[in-house]
Amino acid sequence: MPRQSILSIGHRELILSSPKKPHFAFLRLPEELQDQVIDSLDRNKLTLKQASDMVAGQGVKLSYNAIAAYYEALRWRRAELLVKTSGV
Numbered sequence: 832m833p834r835q836s837i838l839s840i841g842h843r844e845l846i847l848s849s850p851k852k853p854h855f856a857f858l859r860l861p862e863e864l865q866d867q868v869i870d871s872l873d874r875n876k877l878t879l880k881q882a883s884d885m886v887a888g889q890g891v892k893l894s895y896n897a898i899a900a901y902y903e904a905l906r907w908r909r910a911e912l913l914v915k916t917s918g919v
Contacts, residue, residue: 842869845908846901856893857901864889872902 843865846853857865864886871877877885879902883895 856897
C-alpha cells in the first residue's frame with residue numbers, strides 16, 4: 832500500500848485496527864476536534880504543545896502527554912503498515 836494510501840486512512844481507523852485495543856483519552860475528544868488536531872500535526876502546522884493549547888481553547892482539558900501518546904501510537908501504526916505493505 833503506498834504511503835499516500837496509508838495517510839488517507841483515518842487516524843481513528845488506524846488506531847482502532849491495532850492488534851492491541853488501545854484506550855486513549857484523545858479519543859474522548861469530539862471527532863471534529865480530533866481530526867483538526869491530527870491534520871494540523873501531520874501538516875506540521877502545530878507542535879504538540881500548540882495542539883494541547885488548541886484543545887484547551889475549546890474548553891476541553893487534555894494533557895500534552897495524552898496528545899503526544901496518541902500521535903506517537905498513530906505514527907507507529909502508520910510505519911507498521913508501511914513496512915507490512917512494502918514487503919520489507
